[in-house]
Amino acid sequence: MLRLERQPVTGAVELRGLTKSFGDVRAVDDVSAVAVPGEVTAFLGPNGAGKTTTLRMLLGLVAPSSGTATFNGRRYDELQDPVRQVGAVLEASGCHPGRTALDHLRVLATAARLPKDAPERVLAETGLAADARRRVGEFSLGMRQRLGLAAAMLGDPAVLVLDEPTNGLDPEGVRWLRGYVRRLADEGRTVLVSSHALSEVEQTADHVLVIVKGRLVRSSSLAALRAEAGVGSRVRTPDPDRLCAALDTAGHTYRRTDEGLAVDATPEQVGELAAAHGVVLHGLVGTADLEQAFFRLIQESDPAERLASAEGALQ
């Protein structure tokens, strides 16, 4: 388990030794972490790393094999009027396609004994006021995500849990979401948002939790991660196999991309290595990429993730 530099605070989301096994598979393995009010905490990891399972345990939908997940020290099912305290978006498809957006929210607001005007309020807040009486089946994926957010905001909660909220959003929607999430944190709410790509949360997150193969491998501020992000290079060459062999010999790690290679070494190092081995280069640029630091973290934690997940996460 990783030692965390931050202490639990009032209003915080706290995971302690959270573990979930499905048969022999440990989907989540002894995860301990904290998300605090006023901050956007990004929960990062490749697909299948255990992010969703962790969030579902936090929200009482999946029973942990061991460990606890709490809000202000209480389990989700122990909360009084949970939707007034915690809002969550877990999947875009969480609504009946034959129901109108307004009725979907009314169903939830009625069950939660919220004020009658709550559905209209959150529809306006998420830019869906004009579509209130349309059936959800006619909605685009992006509109469904907004509706999910609207549902999460019904109870005006102090804590927000968002699972891959940018999935299906167009670039304009992503930009809107970033602003919205940032504003919610600035209002003093605790925001925990999962993503498979660091680039998606780079502009909004304050704190980063990285999970790989069910284990929390990193908990640090985004600033700290950025400071550590080393310099890398992107290389184009007609003879990648020979360059790879040279990089292997020199002990540099790399991954193949659509354009060529992404190497964890400075352009000077790569250029000199290519010259020494007589490899022709068509392009060589330096990168100082946070995303690359994230990939390195994933690779170090699980070498098998190297190609599969890192490439997936790039998309």
Add this chain to the structure above:
Amino acid sequence: MKALVHSELLKLRSTRTTAGLLLATLALEALTVTVSVPEAGAENPPVSLDDPSLLAVAVGNSFGVPLVLMVLLGGIAFTQEFRYGTATPTYLVEPRRTRVLVAKWLSQALSSVVITTATLALSVTFAIALIRSRDGDATTGAQFWQMVAAGFAVMAAYGVIGVAIGALVRNQIAAVVGVLVWMLAVEQIVIPAYPAVGRWMPGAATWALLQIGPSISLDGKLLSASAGGVVLVGYTAAAVALALLVTPKRDVL
């Protein structure tokens, strides 16, 4: 709990599924009444036109399709939460899942009152008109009123059982197909063919309670109405107990 029941009733009202199923049921129900009332001059009908129990039997018979409707509505009330992923927001609003289950049961029981009233209004009106047009006996004796009371009870029970089936099976297609195969094939074949075993099935207990044995050539082969009622209560209680046991423990993925 009141808020949860209101929410469940709103779920039922806010999609077209309920209304569509109800309309289809009423159409099929009218058809059932038509075949239950014998033609004037028909030879050896199960219940003759001048039998004073004809109205009770014809209307009792017409519960066949509405009962399927109630199980399906109950089943869909739960399975569609999993089919469309609404189980997640539902449980986020009320993480104590047994309360969600109870709210679904109550809402189905309440809906069953409305649906039973609608189906009875149609079947009674239609049956009386049909019997009178054939100069038959359309009197409403004690058996008629017993059948009406039994109708309200079994419709509620089937709604409750439907919810329990949905909670246990969760896969909508499996639940719907399973219910249809059981009610429209298995029971229809097994009960007449092997009444000694078949009369203990939920369908046979229901027919006994509705006292429609004579009209389906099972006169004397079914349990008594009161025994049928006890058996049906047993099945309902078992379904409720199983659903209460399983639902809180299952992961919602």
